[in-house]
Amino acid sequence: MKLFEYQAKQILESEGAKVPRGIVVSEDEDVEKALTLAGLSPPLVVKAQVLVAGRGKAGGIKLANSIEEAKQIARNMLGSRIKGIVVRKVLVEEAIEHEKEYYVAITIDRAKRGAVVLASSMGGVDIEEVARKYPDKIIRRSIDFTKGLRGFEARAIGKQLGFKGKLLMNFTNLLIAMYKVMRKYDADLVESNPFTVKGDEIILLDARIIIDDNALVRHPELKKVPIRETGEFTEWEVKAREMGLTFVELDGDIGVIGNGAGLTMATMDLVSYYGGRPANFLDIGGGASSELVKKAVKFLLDFPKAKRIFINVFGGITRCDEVAKGIIAALEEARERKPIIVRLVGTNEEEGRSILEKNGIKAFADPVEAVKTVLSS
Amino acid sequence: MKLFEYQAKQILESEGAKVPRGIVVSEDEDVEKALTLAGLSPPLVVKAQVLVAGRGKAGGIKLANSIEEAKQIARNMLGSRIKGIVVRKVLVEEAIEHEKEYYVAITIDRAKRGAVVLASSMGGVDIEEVARKYPDKIIRRSIDFTKGLRGFEARAIGKQLGFKGKLLMNFTNLLIAMYKVMRKYDADLVESNPFTVKGDEIILLDARIIIDDNALVRHPELKKVPIRETGEFTEWEVKAREMGLTFVELDGDIGVIGNGAGLTMATMDLVSYYGGRPANFLDIGGGASSELVKKAVKFLLDFPKAKRIFINVFGGITRCDEVAKGIIAALEEARERKPIIVRLVGTNEEEGRSILEKNGIKAFADPVEAVKTVLSS
Amino acid sequence: MAILVDENTRVIVQGITGREGSFHTKLMLEYGTKIVAGVTPGKGGANVHGVPVYDTVEEALKSHPDANTSIIFVPARFATDAVYEAIDNGMKVVVVITEHIPVHEALEFVNYARSKNTWIVGPNCPGVISPGKTKVGIMPGHVFREGNIGIVSRSGTLTYEIAFTLTREGYGQSTAIGIGGDPITGMDFIDVLEMYRNDDETKAVVIIGEIGGDAEERAAKYILDTKYPKPVIAYIAGKTAPPGKRMGHAGAIISMGSGYYEDKVKAFTSVGVKVADTPFRVVEYIKELIKD
Amino acid sequence: MAILVDENTRVIVQGITGREGSFHTKLMLEYGTKIVAGVTPGKGGANVHGVPVYDTVEEALKSHPDANTSIIFVPARFATDAVYEAIDNGMKVVVVITEHIPVHEALEFVNYARSKNTWIVGPNCPGVISPGKTKVGIMPGHVFREGNIGIVSRSGTLTYEIAFTLTREGYGQSTAIGIGGDPITGMDFIDVLEMYRNDDETKAVVIIGEIGGDAEERAAKYILDTKYPKPVIAYIAGKTAPPGKRMGHAGAIISMGSGYYEDKVKAFTSVGVKVADTPFRVVEYIKELIKD
Secondary structure, eight states, X not given: OBOOHHHHHHHHHHXXXXXXXXXXXXXXXXXXXXXXXXXXOSSEEEEEOOOOTTTIIIIIEEEESSHHXXXXXXXXXXXXXXXXXXXXXXXXXXXXXXXXXXXEEEEEETTTTEEEEXXXXXXXXXXXXXXXXXXXXXXXXXXXXXXXXXXXHHHHHHHHTTXXXXXXXXXXXXXXXXXXXXXXXXXXXXXXXXXXXXXXXXXXXXXXXXXOGGGGGGOTTSOOOOGGGXXXXXXXXXXXXXXXXXXXXXXXXXXXXXXXXXXXXXXXXXXXXXXXXXXXXXXXOTTOOHHHHHHHHHHHHHXXXXXXEEEXXXXXXXXXXXXXXXXXXXXXXXXXXXXXXXXXXXXXXXXXXHHHHHTTOOEESOHHHHHXXXXXX | OBOOHHHHHHHHHHTTOBOOOEEEEETTSOHHHHHHHHTOOSSEEEEEOOOOTTTIIIIIEEEESSHHHHHHHHHHHTTOEETTEEXXXXXXXXXXXXXXXXXXXXXXXXXXXXXXXXXXXXXSSOHHHHHHHOGGGEEEEEEOTTTOOOHHHHHHHHHXXXXXXXXXXXXXXXXXXXXXXXXXXXXXXXXXXXXXXXXXXXXXXXXXXXXXXXXXXXXXXXXXXXXXXXXXXXXXXXXXXXXXXXXXEOSSSEEEEESSHHHHHHHHHHHHHTTOOBOEEEEOOTTOOHHHHHHHHHHHHHOTTOSEEEEEEEESSSOHHHHHHHHHHHHHHOSSOOXXXXXXXXXXXXXXXXXXXXXXXXXXXXXXXXXXXXXXX | OOSSOOTTOOEEEETTTSHHHHHHHHHHHHHTOOEEEEEOTTOTXXXXXXXXXXXXXXXXXXXXXXXOEEEEOOOHHHHHHHHHHHHHTTOSEEEXXXXXXXXXXXXXXXHXXXXXXXXXXXXXXXXXXXXXXXXXXXXXXXXXOEEEEEEEESOXXXXXXXXXXXXXXXXXXXXXXXXXXXXXXXSOHHHHHHHHHTOTTOOEEEEEEESSSSHHHHHHHHHHHTTOSSOEEEEEEOTTOOTTOOOSSTTOOOBTTBOOHHHHHHHHHHTTOEEESSGGGHHHHHHHHHHO | OOSSOOTTOOEEEETTTSHHHXXXXXXXXXXXXXXXXXXXXXXXXXXXXXXXXXXXXXXXXXXXXXXXXXXXXXXXXHHHHHHHHHHXXXXXXXXXXXXXXXXXXXXXXXXXXXXXXXXXEXXXXXXXXXXXXXXXXXXXXXXXXXXXXXXXESOSHHHHHHHHHHHHTTOOEEEEEEOOSSSSOSSOHHHHHHHHHTOTTOOEEEEEXXXXXXXXXXXXXXXXXXXXXXXXXXXXXXXXXXXXXXXXXXXXXXXTTBOOHHHHHHHHHHTTOEEESSGGGHHHHHHHHHHO
């Protein structure tokens, strides 16, 4: 789960990081009053609290030279949509005049089974681009998870960024705070892009925290971001998640259902390999019940991008008869009919196939033959 | 630093442990009002919040059958002295009817370099006595510090105590909470003696937490217990600590000063070996300045138990001339004169000896000869 | 020989009384796996498909000291505890089927396990099978057959699919391991490749990767660095997956500039590992290689 | 031979620019210790008694790759960080002079050090000396002389006192180690006894214990279990110390029913280790033993 910028900043500040003075204003608050009372010194930055990439370019970050102007901007921003997401809150902060913008992040190090610090003096821009164009400009340092991030490691990174003296000490404290936050909140990512330097202080201009979804149960203190506001999911993905389906929307027109993430991806790839374009990824997982299968099939019948549906099941724990029953049940209840091609092998294959064929659906054993049929249907 | 019972209970409760319903009342509060408002159900227990052992036998724990009676007891207890310590706060709790009393503690495991859980179904009494008389009645389980205390380990201990089902689960949660507290607060000891069982619940009747003094700087959230209220130190020990001296009061009449804890203890032992009785332990540590030596000597000159003073210094980092200067300076300022015997060897021995002898104090090189002189003087 | 699990494997099933645990205990027993005990706290004394149940692994070991492998079906909330219990009781291999274990917990126990010389397979994995010897997992046994191909995979069903094509064409497997779909797993491709290298029975290795992370790139580097002595064929799922989206597995996401399909294919082909276009062509490459 | 430190020891002083660090750097240099570098963050480029100072251990190692031992004078608040820095940079021995390090921190780094095969001496210790070879500590060098007695001690000045009586009577020392006065130390008596056992130069061992904990009892058990092949003499300080009071050292406290003087004496004598009544009688026992 991504936290909003203001949440990330509050958490990091509580561990000792410095952020610009600011105030969060909600849709349902009196913007005028809140901003008058806050006593901020212009110039100010008004930042839409939406979790979409490229918020700045989409008009979600604006400068105000007076409190009045900030009020005006905030009022306009609240309730508007940035890349389709409604702005429920804005963060109004004192603008920090600065020259250099730096990048720093701590994330999971899959290879070393620990954490990794990434830092760069080329912050403020798309860091993935920096990483690809100027790999030398990114400092990477793996952190042993048993030991934790220690001061000397943070100092070494700070020195590489060119910091010295008190500033180096403050950078060290920042990194240690970021690591603490990572561990305390089960974060996948704690990032500031950019942060800047003012005198001896390190100031986080932006901040981002992503919490491991699997760990959310351990963090009742974190307010759940409503799924529609996360900016991570399309409308149909939101619907799917609300129904408990593992679904990703794609750009093609062949609806894809598979059992298991790997097989479902492979099925998408197979469609593409034979010249088609998958409309989605929908994984019914291992041991799916007919109920779940029915739900998934109905979902794709409703999903407008999917013009045809290809169901690819390799029954291991998943029973083919359950799958077949689910498909038939979905079709019975469906408002719309779409061509459905099923490839079904494995446990209870015969029963499954006979259920389908009784209902006029051919069940293929060979996936390639099945794909070709999908594409020619 | 020992925490008061009520602090220990609050901390453990905040991590999920169950304690009796209760209220803390201070000297300066309106006892009547506080107890009326608390809405506790009698019978109640009124417990003096003093950090002395054997508080119960000394009248610091009393039962009240009504709110009125509890008020009466609390009023009397507040401001009174238990084993010489003034009662500043009382804890008034609902009495928990119970049969069995258990013991559980987590402390540092020196041998295994980790933590160790101690538990017993013979709680409520002096556990050291139980440990010596019935060693089989104490369950011990070492906990790897890297891994932490895990549920399965807590369950194994709970099973040995005879707990099952929901009760076992609650005991497991208690132990995990205790371990969390230990780690979070740098505790040397987290203990409940006794706790009891009520239905499926585990209830802590008493609780004790000792924080590592060296870690107190990391815990500004903990209110420091004034040193006079800790119950750990005698009046003279308090004075010494306030002056920055490492001093322990003993029962004899020979004042002892040494440099280094081991040597100072050995000096006490030497006094005792040759038939004398040390009045104290006073360690000036390594590399003591003349200022510190002066402070230490003056302290023993004031300390009434010390009739004679034996100073045993083996100069390594400590310079004998600094020691000698300190002794002379102390004598010059002293109100009282006491026989002082000095044994002085090591770095700058000659200078030290000459300073002393110029002032009429003989400096011995042989500690045994020095001790014998102390005892015959 | 086979790797990790074989005819000497004696299994404890942790979480045996749950729906999944009980169901797969039955299937593993049917396959011939020697399950000596089950563990579910509070259910000691019960019996699941003839397997005695204990409250703790320690108690299970008292009656079954030959147990050396554990498979964990415990729900995510309690799974980490079960893993530590298995490690501390000396299990040499711990197969963690459970999905949705927080990644920080996995990091902790995976590091701990390595310090204790325990192999963790998973989490979020289908387990390990050494066909004809034993199955410690949830894969359908009938798609595998004893043979000389080693399989290591980040995916479950895709493994069955590919194993099945191999089996049908007469290429049995020495062992097939699903290392799990989470970002942090107890074993990676390199660990398993190293084991296959030392396993006489294994003549060739099939790597089934997917987008996300850089396990495939590291495997490629390892193959180059060690001049890997056995032929390796790869398949990578997710060519059509968009960046920034989790594709079912928590680990299957292109992010922070890494995890792209193209990078993985490039890494493998540059060290001489052929990457099959579709899962069904893996067997064709194997045929060519084995012919040589 | 000597143990832990010898003529091949190359020392980095962490916290070299502080009062203590600078003072003892001078004394160690005078003793002949090969100090190759000092480290104080922010003071890189300075020079202390001719020793070049670096900001980090890593930088120090770049110019002095032969460094293998570190001694730490850093104040308690930053000492733990310095210890990890030393361990991660491959120091084989790390001597922690610093007092007042929180015990939880010590527990963490001591366990970590062991996992990385680094020996921590201390914290809160006088260090190690192998007379005539090198001194990595704060002990007065002149009281020691090269010889065949190994000393291991929980106390500083008491060690010097006893070493001095030995030296005066002609019994030099192979090595003398102060393991530190805290409850948790990187090495205990057993670790050091094991090293002396394998050191040809060491003919007899003196253990200087004190009240608190059960390190002496465990040492006694170890001596029994291993049929320790060299004579051992002990002295234990604190016979007259009352229970429940910390005697200067954080570890010197009788509590939770353990740490009594009598238990320690009994443990040693029951395994044939003579316990001297006073520090000055240690040398008498040594005389008797060496005569044999």
